[in-house]
Amino acid sequence: MNALRKHVIQPILDCWSLLVGLKITGKYFCKPLITVHYPRQVIDSENLSTYGGHVELVGMPKDPAMPKCISCMMCVTNCPSNCLKVVKSKPPATTPEQEQAWKEAEERGEKVVRPKAPKQPTKFMYDYTLCSLCGTCIDNCPVNTLRFSSNIYWVATSRKEMHIDLLARLREQAAEVSASAPKPEARPAAAQKEA
Amino acid sequence: MNEFIQNLIPLVVAVVGSMAWLAVNALVLVYCERKFAGHIQRRPGPFEVGPHGVLQTLIDGLKLMGKQLLTPDNADRFLYWLAPILSMIPVLLLFMPIPYGPVLTGMEVDLGLLLILAFSSFNGLALILAGWGSNNKWGILGAARAVAQTVAYEIPLLLTVLAIAFMTGTLNLTEITAQQAGHIGNWFIWKQPLAFIIFIVAMFGETNRAPFDLAEAESELTAGFHTEYSSMGFGLFFMAEYGYMVVICSICSVLFLGGFHGPIPGIEGWWWMLIKTYALLFLMIWARWTFPRVRFDQLLNINWKWLLPLATFNLLATALIMKL
Amino acid sequence: MSAYQNMDQMTGDFYTQKFEAAKQDGTLIINMGPQHPSTHGVLRIVIEVDGEYIVRAEPVLGYLHRMHEKMGEVQTWGGFIPNMGRVDYGHAMAWNWAYVGAVEKLMGIEVPERAQYLRVIMTELNRLTSHLLWWGAYILDLGAFTPIMYAFDDREMLLDILQRPSASRLTYSNFRVGGVQMDMDDKCIELIKAFIPHFRDRLPMYHDLVTENIILRRRIEDIGIIDQDMCRRYGCTGPVLRGAGVAYDVRRSEPYSVYDRFDFEIPTQDSACSAGRYHVRIAEMEQSLRIIEQALEQLPGAEGSHIVDKAPKPAMKPPVGEAYFAVEGARGKIGIYVASDGTKTPYRVKLRAPGFSNMNAFAEAATGTILADAVAILGSLDLIIPELDR
Numbered sequence: 001m002n003a004l005r006k007h008v009i010q011p012i013l014d015c016w017s018l019l020v021g022l023k024i025t026g027k028y029f030c031k032p033l034i035t036v037h038y039p040r041q042v043i044d045s046e047n048l049s050t051y052g053g054h055v056e057l058v059g060m061p062k063d064p065a066m067p068k069c070i071s072c073m074m075c076v077t078n079c080p081s082n083c084l085k086v087v088k089s090k091p092p093a094t095t096p097e098q099e100q101a102w103k104e105a106e107e108r109g110e111k112v113v114r115p116k117a118p119k120q121p122t123k124f125m126y127d128y129t130l131c132s133l134c135g136t137c138i139d140n141c142p143v144n145t146l147r148f149s150s151n152i153y154w155v156a157t158s159r160k161e162m163h164i165d166l167l168a169r170l171r172e173q174a175a176e177v178s179a180s181a182p183k184p185e186a187r188p189a190a191a192q193k194e195a
Numbered sequence: 196m197n198e199f200i201q202n203l204i205p206l207v208v209a210v211v212g213s214m215a216w217l218a219v220n221a222l223v224l225v226y227c228e229r230k231f232a233g234h235i236q237r238r239p240g241p242f243e244v245g246p247h248g249v250l251q252t253l254i255d256g257l258k259l260m261g262k263q264l265l266t267p268d269n270a271d272r273f274l275y276w277l278a279p280i281l282s283m284i285p286v287l288l289l290f291m292p293i294p295y296g297p298v299l300t301g302m303e304v305d306l307g308l309l310l311i312l313a314f315s316s317f318n319g320l321a322l323i324l325a326g327w328g329s330n331n332k333w334g335i336l337g338a339a340r341a342v343a344q345t346v347a348y349e350i351p352l353l354l355t356v357l358a359i360a361f362m363t364g365t366l367n368l369t370e371i372t373a374q375q376a377g378h379i380g381n382w383f384i385w386k387q388p389l390a391f392i393i394f395i396v397a398m399f400g401e402t403n404r405a406p407f408d409l410a411e412a413e414s415e416l417t418a419g420f421h422t423e424y425s426s427m428g429f430g431l432f433f434m435a436e437y438g439y440m441v442v443i444c445s446i447c448s449v450l451f452l453g454g455f456h457g458p459i460p461g462i463e464g465w466w467w468m469l470i471k472t473y474a475l476l477f478l479m480i481w482a483r484w485t486f487p488r489v490r491f492d493q494l495l496n497i498n499w500k501w502l503l504p505l506a507t508f509n510l511l512a513t514a515l516i517m518k519l
Numbered sequence: 520m521s522a523y524q525n526m527d528q529m530t531g532d533f534y535t536q537k538f539e540a541a542k543q544d545g546t547l548i549i550n551m552g553p554q555h556p557s558t559h560g561v562l563r564i565v566i567e568v569d570g571e572y573i574v575r576a577e578p579v580l581g582y583l584h585r586m587h588e589k590m591g592e593v594q595t596w597g598g599f600i601p602n603m604g605r606v607d608y609g610h611a612m613a614w615n616w617a618y619v620g621a622v623e624k625l626m627g628i629e630v631p632e633r634a635q636y637l638r639v640i641m642t643e644l645n646r647l648t649s650h651l652l653w654w655g656a657y658i659l660d661l662g663a664f665t666p667i668m669y670a671f672d673d674r675e676m677l678l679d680i681l682q683r684p685s686a687s688r689l690t691y692s693n694f695r696v697g698g699v700q701m702d703m704d705d706k707c708i709e710l711i712k713a714f715i716p717h718f719r720d721r722l723p724m725y726h727d728l729v730t731e732n733i734i735l736r737r738r739i740e741d742i743g744i745i746d747q748d749m750c751r752r753y754g755c756t757g758p759v760l761r762g763a764g765v766a767y768d769v770r771r772s773e774p775y776s777v778y779d780r781f782d783f784e785i786p787t788q789d790s791a792c793s794a795g796r797y798h799v800r801i802a803e804m805e806q807s808l809r810i811i812e813q814a815l816e817q818l819p820g821a822e823g824s825h826i827v828d829k830a831p832k833p834a835m836k837p838p839v840g841e842a843y844f845a846v847e848g849a850r851g852k853i854g855i856y857v858a859s860d861g862t863k864t865p866y867r868v869k870l871r872a873p874g875f876s877n878m879n880a881f882a883e884a885a886t887g888t889i890l891a892d893a894v895a896i897l898g899s900l901d902l903i904i905p906e907l908d909r
Contacts, residue, residue, distance in 0.1 A: 011501075014733040018486065024728045025235045026667055034672060035238040050688025078833045103572030134692040135700055136833055148686045150801035156897055187286040236668035266621060332549045336890070338569065406734055414557040414660045415891050485728075487735045488662025490891045491571060 043152075052148035055084075055097050055137060057170045062185060065174035067167065068145035070119040075137035075146060083130035087123035091115055121167070128162040209302055217231040221376060221437040224251040224476060232484045262426035267330055270423070274328035278425065279431035282321035285314040286438035291446045294369045296455050296465030308356055309423045311446060313347070315401070318439060319345035322403075322410060322420045325432070328515035329423035337419025340491055341403065343412035348400035348407075352508035355397070357392040358513040359383060359450050368426045369445075372454035379458035384451040393502050398479070400498065402439045405483035409491050427445045434439065444475035534579045538565045540844055553582045557660045557661040557894045560904030564724065564881070565895075571889045576882045585906040591857075596622055597833025598698060599868065604690035605869065606873070607906040612642040613848035615694035617855040618868075619773060620844035622696045625837045625859055631827055633820035634698035635777045640711065640814045641684060641699070642846075645691065648677045649849035650800050650807075657728055657797070657898040661738050666729050673721055676714055683707040696835065700824025708815060715808050722805065734818035739793040743884040743896030746791045753883075757851025758803065759900060762796035764789040766852040768902030769847035781813045793899035800901070834863045850874050850901050874906040 036043050057067040071088045092115050102112045108111045138146045226241065226249060234242025241248030266272055293308030294300040304310055319342055326338020362383070363371050364433035375381045384391045399407045421432050446453060448471035455468040489497070531539065539548060552563035561582035567575040587606055591599050591872030599602040603614040611874040616638060623630060628640075651674040655667030678688045684703045685693035730737055750760045760767055766785045770778040788795035841858040851873025877900045885893045 011733075014736075017727075017731045018731045020727050021485045021729075022481060024724060025481065026621070028237060028669075028763075029231070029235045031237065033239055034239050037239060038243070039722075050679075050683045050686075051688075055702040058591050070234070078595055080601055120637060129563070132605075134604075134689060135686060136597060137601075139695065139700060142833065156695070232664070236665050238668070286569075332547055335547075336549075336568075339570075408662075412891070413664065414662060415894050416731065417555060484665050486663055486739060487658060487732065490735050490738055490890075491889065493737055 048152055049150050051152050053136075053151040053154060054133070054149055054164065055126055055132065055146055055166070056149040056151070056173075057124060057166045058145050058147055059170055059174055062175040063145040064177060065171045066120060067124070067126065067170055068143045069121055070143055070145075071121045072142060074140045074142060078136050078140045080134060081130040082134060083131050083177045085123065085125040085127075086121045089118045089120060089122050124168050126164045126167040128156075129159060129165055144169060206302060209291060210287060213270070214229060217434070217438050217441070218288060220231070220441045222252045222256070223432045224437045224440070225255075225433075226244050226482075227477075230478045231391050233481050233483075247403050247502040256430065259430045260427055260491040264428060265423070265425045267423045270330040272330040274324045275423075276428070277326035278321045278328055279428045279435075281324065282318055282435040283431045283438070285317040286435050286442065288314050289438075290445075291324070292368050293449065294372050294444070294454055295445075295465065295468050300369055303369050304367065306366045307368040308360065308371075308434075308446075311442065312353060312356065314440065316345070316349060318435065318514075321435075326336060326420040329420075331416070333416045333422050334420050337410045337412075337416045339423070340412075340416075341420055343491075344400060344403070344407070344409055344413050344494060347395045347495055348502075351393050351498065351502035352401055354503070354510050355387070355394045356450065358387055358390050358506075358510045361510070361513050361517055362386065368449050368454075370457065374451055375453040376456050376460075378421050378464075379453070379459050381456075382451065382453040385449065387509070387513070389505060390513075391447075393506050393509065394447055394451065395475075395478075396497070397502060398443050398475075399482065400494065402443055402479075403436065404479055406442065406486040407494055409494055412488055414488075440476060440479060442470065444472045447475055481516045530583055534563075534565060534577070535609065537545070538567070538577055541569060541575070541730065542698035543574060545567070546739045551893070552579075555591075557705075558904070561657060561766075561880075562904050562907065564731055564897075566885075566892060566893065570823075573885050573888055573890065573893055575886045576893070578878055578881060580638075580908055583904050585905070586907045588870055589797065592871075593777065595863050595866060596837065596865060597669075597831070599836065599865065600694065601690075601692040604687070605849070605905065606909055607848065607853075607874070608689055609901075609903045609906075610642075610645055611691040612638075612645040612691070613696070613846050613853050614855075614870075615692060616642055617628045617844055617846045617848075618851050618857075619694045620695050620846065621842045621855045621857045622837060624844055625840055625842040625857060626696070626700060626831065626835070628697050628827060629822050630698055630776075631820065632681055632777075633818065633824045634826060636814050636818045637684070637699050637703055637825055638694065638782075639777060640811055640818075641691075641693075643811045643814070644677055646807050647804055648674050648681070648824075650804050650874045651878065651899045653800065653898075653899055654850070656736070657901075660894050660898040661735060663729070663735075664830055665718075665862065666725070667722075669725070669728070673718055673735070676697040676717070679806070680707060680714060683710075697830040697831060700826075702825040704827075708745070711811065712815060712863055715812060717781050717803075719810060722801075725801070736794065738891075739797055739895050741790070741792050741794070742888065743793045743899060744791050745880050745884050746800075746889075749883060753880040755851070755880055756873045756876065758796050758799040758879045758902075759849065759851065759880070762799045763791040766865070769829065769845050769852050773845065775844070777814075780817065781810050783797045783809050783813075785886045793895050796899045796901075836861060845871075848873060850903065850906070851877060856868050862872070870909055871904045872909055874900075874902050878902050878907055 045181065057069065060066050061070050071086055073086060076084050076086050094115070102114060105112050133148070135148065213371040229250070230240040241251035244250040266275060270474070289311050291302040292300070292310055302390050322345070322359065322369035323338045325382050326334040326341065330466050361367055365371060375383060403410050410419060417420070421429055424432065445468070448468060452471045455465055456463045526818050535548065535550070543549060546567050548565065548567050550563060551566050552558040553561040558564065563579040565577045565579060565584060566573055580711070587794045590602055600615065600618060603618045604611040606614050651670040657669035658666040681691070682688050684702070684707060685691045687693065734847070745758050745759055745763060746756060747763045747765055749755070750763050750765065756767065764787050769775070770786045771785055784808045786799050786806065788798050836856050837859040839859055839861045841856065843854060843856045845852055845854040852871070853873060854871035856867070856869040857865050860866040881897060881900060885896050888896065
């Protein structure tokens with residue numbers, strides 16, 4: 001009797017689980033879709049803003065086209081993948097006469113203030129092909145000028161395009177922001193047009 | 196001579212018709228399957244080509260045709276290319292005796308059922324040739340599985356069909372349909388419920404469909420017998436698979452669900468046949484996207500230890516009742 | 520005689536030739552992998568089959584070897600952390616933790632309470648994603664296509680949560696020596712709190728659709744026995760060991776961080792078969808939820824105290840010495856040994872990958888089974904190939 005139950009009755013009863021499975025997939029068949037249908041829909045901005053894309057520069061609050069960067073090279077030295085390249089600004093060119101005058105002044109014992117190089121870098125190159133998005137540069141930046149972009153739709157068709165000039169990107173972003181911001185003079189004109 | 200031509204013309208029309216029917220069915224079914232699978236998995240499925248992706252399978256077919264036909268090194272070229280053709284051709288023939296409507300029958304054959312069962316076995320041969328000819332170890336394993344499977348599952352299929360034949364006293368599918376005329380109560384599913392269940396299970400086995408798709412089990416045998424096939428070589432196997440599905444579901448509706456007869460008297464027509472066939476096809480698709488694959492020895496155990504004794508019992512019981 | 524003599528007369532590479540030397544009559548040698556759908560990556564297994572029965576099996580590794588240990592010897596101490604996200608893409612946080620734990624032990628750094636809890640929460644969430652990935656892929660190996668989509672539905676929600684405090688979705692490298700990179704904001708905690716009941720509701724569906732399914736049960740029950748003795752011989756840990764009935768979990772047996780403050784069970788199964796390992800992982804998901812719940816309740820400290828003050832720079836110089844730190848990953852015991860000679864780069868980093876030991880049990884477990892069972896056994900070991908090769 002036991003053998004009968006084990007080998008005959010139980011397998012037949014177990015087949016019920018197949019119907020249960022069909023019921024579940026059938027139920028989900030009737031439910032709405034959950035995928036985001038990309039070109040027609042996009043993911044919500046809340047999710048997008050928390051996405052950690054490639055590294056980008058943060059502009060100064062007053063001048064968004066200029067980075068807060070002080071060319072301290074902390075990001076470059078700490079990057080495990082060597083994907084950042086920062087070129088410091090050079091001091092402005094001096095004429096021999098100026099040099100001569102400073103030299104004489106120093107000899108006289110006066111304190112000479114030579115023109116210093118601007119702190120902003122002249123170049124901030126970023127190689128996305130090497131970056132492992134660990135965020136070490138962001139952690140170690142003393143002035144918080146680096147952050148992860150939420151640039152989820154970024155595409156490149158060649159390797160060269162993945163070498164991003166972050167300064168140019170920052171200028172573009174700043175231009176975009178100022179273009180999209182409503183200008184006080186433009187508004188009445190647009191309003192008239194609509195009217 | 197005149198009589199010969201008179202017989203020939205409807206036959207040619209029927210062959211062309213069933214070719215078109217097969218191609219259309221394959222296109223529609225592949226689309227339906229992908230859409231169905233998509234919605235079960237809560238994604239849209241094909242969507243980009245045409246409105247809601249209806250042209251997707253057509254484009255896929257074109258893409259498949261545009262691909263290079265590759266023959267592997269040391270393959271048996273003749274057998275290798277014979278296999279997909281051999282898989283495809285019998286399907287056309289199988290549509291002939293199936294009555295799709297009161298007049299929509301390709302060729303009324305007295306032994307229609309026998310013809311279908313005989314010619315559908317060609318698929319097993321095609322699969323073994325494909326596996327053997329492609330000089331691939333996975334292919335051979337797939338072929339070995341395919342043969343053991345199709346041979347095994349033909350027997351319960353045959354026995355259930357026999358039970359119907361005992362009841363009706365004919366192997367002519369048109370005649371079998373005619374005997375189920377009238378209302379829904381006359382359908383043989385009520386007289387032969389066990390045979391119906393056995394037929395449904397054997398249907399999956401016979402057409403190599405999940406959960407019984409052992410011959411191509413892609414997670415075990417990469418792609419089984421059609422591992423090496425590219426382009427339309429693969430395309431033909433693919434179309435043949437859907438062709439066999441349509442054939443076997445059509446037979447199931449003829450044998451058990453009253454063919455082109457509606458559930459209430461008076462309304463009959465090819466649309467009933469279509470609805471029933473597609474309902475069964477959707478059941479097959481639904482099962483495929485729900486269940487895991489059975490193991491090979493279990494597959495054979497299901498057949499030899501369950502389906503075969505039950506089918507035999509069913510046949511004997513039918514015979515006994517008929518005699519009484 | 521060298522195996523490389525008579526090269527032109529031989530077929531197959533070095534491993535196939537070595538394997539072929541012991542071939543019996545009437546058998547077939549097949550390569551499962553490196554490009555096989557169910558080896559999930561580039562694991563290669565040379566199998567000798569008699570019909571469909573496996574006579575011998577031998578895994579061949581090295582197709583994904585990236586020299587992480589050697590990279591550790593040339594990177595700075597902090598610069599090695601991103602590598603830890605890439606060893607095991609399934610449960611990257613545990614590897615992060617093992618490494619920073621070892622370095623912290625070496626340097627004697629006390630990690631702030633809040634950081635400890637954040638680590639616990641994130642690692643457990645990551646364990647859930649790992650188990651969901653395994654679950655879906657395993658059922659896919661066994662031939663059902665739909666469950667992986669349902670699993671990814673939930674997994675996607677977890678990734679959306681985890682990208683907030685880590686800015687990554689798969690290869691997390693947000694642990695730092697002395698804490699974690701970013702703090703968790705209130706919105707993130709809210710999302711986690713919403714996810715827990717949602718996932719609890721989904722578990723019965725998983726159970727009905729897959730676990731109870733008769734086809735699946737027949738496929739995995741009593742298949743691939745890896746008993747306690749075998750586990751000891753091969754050094755199997757994690758769900759493989761717990762599936763053999765040993766309640767060994769690093770979180771309980773050598774509690775690190777704040778794991779001793781949580782009340783959770785260690786699920787075990789005595790059957791030692793694929794089904795045992797399956798059930799252990801399913802039960803572990805529930806336990807992870809419990810741990811996350813308790814950790815969220817106890818989460819101390821103000822926002823911002825997620826890393827120790829004056830956290831060491833990546834180019835830190837730990838004192839001369841060595842340290843070993845083990846954590847419980849989704850696949851078993853992850854152990855990392857670091858040795859310092861007082862310079863900016865580690866002298867030696869040794870990674871103990873649980874998958875490597877678990878995988879080696881496959882050959883013995885699979886002998887005598889049929890080919891389809893080999894897939895079922897391989898899947899039940901939950902192998903992540905980058906972790907095997909490192």
